[in-house]
Amino acid sequence: MQRILKYKFSQKKLHIMPKVIAFANQKGGVGKTTTAINLAASLAVLECKILLIDADPQANATSGLGFDVKNIKTSIYECIVDDINPNDIILNTEIDGLDIIPSSIDLVGAEIEMLNMPNREKTMKMVIEKINSNYDFILIDCSPSLGLITVNALTAADSIIIPVQCEYFALEGLGKLLNTIKIIQTRLNPELEIEGFLLTMYDSRLRLSNQVVEEVNKHFQEMVFETIIKRNVKLSEAPSYGQPILLYDSASPGSTNYLNLARELLQKNEMTSISNEDKIIK
Numbered sequence: 027m028q029r030i031l032k033y034k035f036s037q038k039k040l041h042i043m044p045k046v047i048a049f050a051n052q053k054g055g056v057g058k059t060t061t062a063i064n065l066a067a068s069l070a071v072l073e074c075k076i077l078l079i080d081a082d083p084q085a086n087a088t089s090g091l092g093f094d095v096k097n098i099k100t101s102i103y104e105c106i107v108d109d110i111n112p113n114d115i116i117l118n119t120e121i122d123g124l125d126i127i128p129s130s131i132d133l134v135g136a137e138i139e140m141l142n143m144p145n146r147e148k149t150m151k152m153v154i155e156k157i158n159s160n161y162d163f164i165l166i167d168c169s170p171s172l173g174l175i176t177v178n179a180l181t182a183a184d185s186i187i188i189p190v191q192c193e194y195f196a197l198e199g200l201g202k203l204l205n206t207i208k209i210i211q212t213r214l215n216p217e218l219e220i221e222g223f224l225l226t227m228y229d230s231r232l233r234l235s236n237q238v239v240e241e242v243n244k245h246f247q248e249m250v251f252e253t254i255i256k257r258n259v260k261l262s263e264a265p266s267y268g269q270p271i272l273l274y275d276s277a278s279p280g281s282t283n284y285l286n287l288a289r290e291l292l293q294k295n296e297m298t299s300i301s302n303e304d305k306i307i308k
Contacts, residue, residue, distance in 0.1 A: 029247035045160040047181040053199045055190045057226035059086045062167035067270035068288035070124035074162040082169040088128040091119045092268030101130040105153045149278035150178035181214045185221035192228040192235040226255040228232040253287040
């Protein structure tokens with residue numbers, strides 16, 4: 027971890043409550059969970075206090091941080107359906123400053139059980155309001171769908187990060203997601219903002235990847251993160267070892283990419299005094 031520690035920097039603690047960011051895209055395989063895990067880990071390494079909520083029944087964020095899903099007795103499902111206190115089920119990870127509320131396959135049935143609940147779209151928001159406010163960020167990894175759990179996450183969130191893979195059909199389905207965000211802004215959460223579009227799985231050797239980058243930047247302009255996540259074998263391998271890329275291979279391009287993204291996010295939220303010329307890790 028020595029290589030990572032030298033990139034720490036002072037922060038301006040300008041907030042009282044944690045900022046809640048959801049990661050969403052109903053298209054699967056875009057790097058959503060990979061981003062949630064590795065951005066959370068990178069922010070924690072940069073001395074932020076982070077809580078990751080795994081709101082995907084596949085529980086990939088849970089297993090990707092080293093937890094055996096089969097051994098999870100209480101998850102976000104019980105918080106939503108049975109009103110369990112979320113502070114009682116928070117798990118500490120291998121990285122100091124990074125905690126997680128795990129998920130389980132039981133979450134698949136939560137949407138049906140929530141149908142008759144009052145304010146069913148705001149259940150996740152009520153869960154988050156119970157969490158002790160000693161975090162800088164609460165990150166929510168959503169499932170690849172626009173179902174009730176994802177609607178809950180977006181209703182609870184201050185902003186949303188939308189991963190977009192640099193591959194064919196990259197913009198397919200984004201219109202539907204943006205329409206859902208607009209509905210939620212109108213009816214449930216007028217404060218919801220798009221934190222940014224994040225380009226993932228980029229391969230500079232491919233003309234298609236460069237075309238997607240150009241197209242996304244043309245459509246969304248300043249809403250696109252400057253940091254681009256490059257396609258990287260180590261990044262793909264890390265989840266199978268239950269580790270974020272910073273622990274699995276801190277010298278990999280994927281590790282550098284996510285540290286840069288964390289620094290860009292902090293700068294965007296005015297939580298760092300880092301200078302522009304020192305913004306990117308080489």
